[in-house]
Each structure stands twice: as C-alpha cells, then as structure tokens.
Amino acid sequence: MKHRDPALAGLLVLLLAASAPAQTIGTVVAPRLTGGAPALIISGAPVLGGGLSIPVLSPLSLTPTLAAAALAPTPIAALVPAAPVAFAVAPSGPVALTAAKSLSGALSAASAQGKDQAPALSAAFDGLKAAAAPDAVSVPSAPDSFVLEAQRRFAALRRAEAERGSRPEGAIPSDEDMYGRMDQLPSTNPERMQFMIDLFKLGGATDADIVLQDAGRGRNNVIVTIKGKTDRVIVVGGHYDKVRQGLGKIDNGTGATMVANLYQAMHGTQPDATIVFVAFAREEEGLYGSEAYVRSLDRAQRGKIDAMINLDTLAVDGTFSWKNNSTRAMLDRFAQVSRESGHAMKEDYLNGGDADSSTFRQAGIPAVTIYGASQDVIFDVIHSENDNMSAFSLAHYKNAYLLVLEAIKSLDRVPLGPVGRRDI
Incomplete structure (x- = not known):
C-alpha cells in the first residue's frame, strides 16, 4: 500500500450535532441546513480544501454533541464523495452508530478503488460508535481522549501496512503486533469478521486466498x-x-487473532500437510460455524483431517489443554511438545461450556482445545464486562502462540494417524 508524506498532514475532527451549538475540538465541524434538511458539514480543516456536506434524510434528534477524530494524510473529500446518508432510526435511536456505518461503507468503497487511507479512517470512526454505545466498543467516547486513541490506532495500522511489504515469509508477529491486534479488535461481530479478513491479509493472504463460508444468519466463517x-x-x-x-477480547479475540498470527508464521512455508486456518462464526450461538464447516465436508474429506486445534479464551492466567473436551492423542502430543519446547502448558479439566473442538470430535476427527483461563477465573471474565484488555496477558498469549506453532510443526512432521482416532 502506498503512503504519502508520513508526517502529520492534518487533524480532522468530525462532530455530529443537532440544535446544540457546535463545539470546537481542534478543528470545527458545524451543523447546517441543506435545502431545509439537517446535514453533516465537515469543514474548517486546511487538509479538506473546502468542505464536505452529507445530507441527512430524516431529522436528527441528538442532544449531546458526539465526536470522533482521525489523522487524515489526504483530504477526506477525496475519499468520500458527497452522498446521502439514510437514517432509519427512531429519534432516540443510535444515530451516531448509523452514521458510522454509512461513512465506514463509503470509506471501504474508496479503499477498493485504491485509496490507501480508507482502512485507517474507517477504523477511526469507531469513535462515533463509542459515542452511541460506549458499552459495546473499546474506544473512549470523550472527545479529548478519542483524539489520542485515533492517533494511536492510525499509526498502528499505517505501521502494520508498511511492515507487510518488508516482512520475510513465515515471520512471527512482534510482541507489539500481537498486542496491537488484540487492542484494535472491534466489538461488533460483522466488524470482527472484516477484521479477521484484514489480519489474514496482513499475514500475507490475497483476496483469492480468503474463502467466506456461509454459517447462517448472514455470518461467515473466514477460511485461508x-x-x-x-x-x-x-x-x-x-x-x-x-x-x-x-468487549470479547478474551472470548474470543485471543483465539481468533492467534489463528491469523499463526497463519502469518506459516505463510510462505512448504508444509507436508495442508493446513487450514478457520475463524469460525456463531460459536456463541451454539457452535454453528464449526458445524457448517464440518457439514461442508464429505466422508472422504473428513477422513483426511489428521488433527484439529481449537483456540479459545486464552491469555488470562496460563495455558491449558481442555482434558474433558479433547482427544487423548492430541492431549498427549501437546504435552510432548510442551516438554520438548519449554513452553508451559497444563492439562486440566474445565467444567461448563463447550467449544468448537466438540464438533470435530463428534465427526470422528481428533481435536483439542487450548485455552488460557483456569476454572477459578474463567467464568469471572467471559460473557461479562470483565472481558476486556485488562484481563489480557501478553506473556501468556505469546507462550500459547509459540506452543501451538510448535505443535503444528510437530503434527506436520509426524501425523497422528490411526492412533488419533482410537478414543474419539
């Protein structure tokens, strides 16, 4: 991806307001009337070279002023043509969320046309969503803090894109990349799917490499x-x-990002086995994503799967193999890899819940779930407001990552074979 001058070219502040006076945060965005209807007017920043008007087709009813910020190396007017933004919400509904989706869609279209700033700007619009639903996203909603957050996120995305061009094949992500990808993980499921696509691309996948598999209800498994x-x-x-x-950082941002990070480490290598990396949809609804994947395979294809490694809820207080939800041969192989590699792992029972490894085991495929939150703490974290970055341990994440990477290499060198299917 090409970049223009990396220096700060301008700070663009987007401000949604209704009848309340527009506030000033670095740069001004004012509400105006266009043909008698409210409009979002972006103006006042030298980088804009004018301004941008996005008409609103139904009345806005915002009491507070909502704000978002993004670093804009090029005029946003060059990325988003003036176009209607339809608001099909009640007056009390999440207007900012609708605006964010509309603007993000336009930015994605611009990206498809080769305008390289679009992905970063799209990520920055999480600020609008934070203002609409602060409990659903990780970006702070206060304008003064969001400016700093947007700067950090834009810089991380720009750095990642630059590194992709110079990264050697099969490179393990840096600690900074591992943490940053976890931190940047969105908090709505449609965005998380797109985030997984983007992570696979950062790891070296092309559009042609990425397969979206229907998992029902408009959700897709992402397969490389x-x-x-x-x-x-x-x-x-x-x-x-x-x-x-x-925020779903632990359950299961840890497992999903690790799948993509493992793909990055294996990309460009020539393994003996074919390795399939899958980010499953709809696990929380009842393992529907993994069921869709297994159902798509005929009996012969299932018979060719030597092993399945499931990564779920990692990096809290250790690295564990789920004894009562895994195949014995897989548990034994991971224990062996742990001893030989020095990457710590404990085989343990976990009572309550289920995981995608069950789907594979029920189909006669050897499988293991690797997790990272002990019985004492796991249910205090997952499915609660405690599932955020404060529960995340980079040290435990990296330990699990390196362990699983060595296990993949071990399974590639020495297949489980028939022994792996004896105790399914």
Whole structure:
C-alpha cells in the first residue's frame, strides 16, 4: 500500500450535532441546513480544501454533541464523495452508530478503488460508535481522549501496512503486533469478521486466498489454506464472534487473532500437510460455524483431517489443554511438545461450556482445545464486562502462540494417524 508524506498532514475532527451549538475540538465541524434538511458539514480543516456536506434524510434528534477524530494524510473529500446518508432510526435511536456505518461503507468503497487511507479512517470512526454505545466498543467516547486513541490506532495500522511489504515469509508477529491486534479488535461481530479478513491479509493472504463460508444468519466463517505437499489436513481454528456483554477480547479475540498470527508464521512455508486456518462464526450461538464447516465436508474429506486445534479464551492466567473436551492423542502430543519446547502448558479439566473442538470430535476427527483461563477465573471474565484488555496477558498469549506453532510443526512432521482416532 502506498503512503504519502508520513508526517502529520492534518487533524480532522468530525462532530455530529443537532440544535446544540457546535463545539470546537481542534478543528470545527458545524451543523447546517441543506435545502431545509439537517446535514453533516465537515469543514474548517486546511487538509479538506473546502468542505464536505452529507445530507441527512430524516431529522436528527441528538442532544449531546458526539465526536470522533482521525489523522487524515489526504483530504477526506477525496475519499468520500458527497452522498446521502439514510437514517432509519427512531429519534432516540443510535444515530451516531448509523452514521458510522454509512461513512465506514463509503470509506471501504474508496479503499477498493485504491485509496490507501480508507482502512485507517474507517477504523477511526469507531469513535462515533463509542459515542452511541460506549458499552459495546473499546474506544473512549470523550472527545479529548478519542483524539489520542485515533492517533494511536492510525499509526498502528499505517505501521502494520508498511511492515507487510518488508516482512520475510513465515515471520512471527512482534510482541507489539500481537498486542496491537488484540487492542484494535472491534466489538461488533460483522466488524470482527472484516477484521479477521484484514489480519489474514496482513499475514500475507490475497483476496483469492480468503474463502467466506456461509454459517447462517448472514455470518461467515473466514477460511485461508496453505497447500501442503500432501492432502493430509491439519485444521487450526478459533471463533471470532462474541456475546453482547463485554468487549470479547478474551472470548474470543485471543483465539481468533492467534489463528491469523499463526497463519502469518506459516505463510510462505512448504508444509507436508495442508493446513487450514478457520475463524469460525456463531460459536456463541451454539457452535454453528464449526458445524457448517464440518457439514461442508464429505466422508472422504473428513477422513483426511489428521488433527484439529481449537483456540479459545486464552491469555488470562496460563495455558491449558481442555482434558474433558479433547482427544487423548492430541492431549498427549501437546504435552510432548510442551516438554520438548519449554513452553508451559497444563492439562486440566474445565467444567461448563463447550467449544468448537466438540464438533470435530463428534465427526470422528481428533481435536483439542487450548485455552488460557483456569476454572477459578474463567467464568469471572467471559460473557461479562470483565472481558476486556485488562484481563489480557501478553506473556501468556505469546507462550500459547509459540506452543501451538510448535505443535503444528510437530503434527506436520509426524501425523497422528490411526492412533488419533482410537478414543474419539
């Protein structure tokens, strides 16, 4: 992706307001009337070279002033043509959320046309969503703090894109990348799906490499495959969806991002086995994503899957293999890899809940779930407001990552074979 001058070209502040006077935060955005209807007017920043008017088709009823900020190396007017933004919400509804989606859609279209600032600007519009539903996103809603947050996120995205061009094949993500990708993980399921697509691309995947598989209700599994020398298959998966409560960083941002980070480490290698990386949808609704994946395989294809590794709820207080939801041969292989590699792991029972490994085991495929929150703490974190970055341990995340990477290599070198299917 091409970049213009990396220096700060301008700070664009977007302000949604109704009858209340427009506030000034660095740069001014004022509400105006266009043909008698309210409009969002973006103006006052030198980088804009004029201004941008987005007419609103139904009345706005915002009492507070809502704000978002983004670093804009080029005029936003060049990215988003003036176009209607339809608001089909009640006066008390989340107007800012609708605006964010509309603007984000326009930015995505601009990105498809090769305008490289669009992804970063789209991410920055999380600020609008924070203002509408602060309990559903990780970005602070206060304008003064969001400016700093937008700057940090834009810089991280720009750095990641720049690194992709120079990164050697099969490179392990840096600690900063691992933490940053977790921190930037969105908090709505549709956005998380797109985020997984973007992470796979950062790891080296092309559009042609990425397969979206229907998991029902408008949700998709995201699948990327590294073709091996044989048709023996290892599946590495983790669900990306979350429940309504909390930010879903631990359950299961940890597992989903780790799947993509493992793909990055394996990209460009020539494994013996074909390795399939899957970000599953709809696990929280009842394992529907993994069920859709397994159902798509005929009996012969299922028979070629030597092993499945499921990553779920990692990086809290350790690294564990789920003893009562895994195949014995897989538990034994991970224990062996842990001993030989020095990456700590404990085999343990976990009572309550389920995971995508169950779907594979029920289909006769050896599977294991690796997790990272002990019985004592897991249910205090997941499906609650405690599921946020404060519960995340980079040290435990990296330990699990390196352990699973070595396990993939071990399974590639030495298949489980028939022994893996004896105790399904």
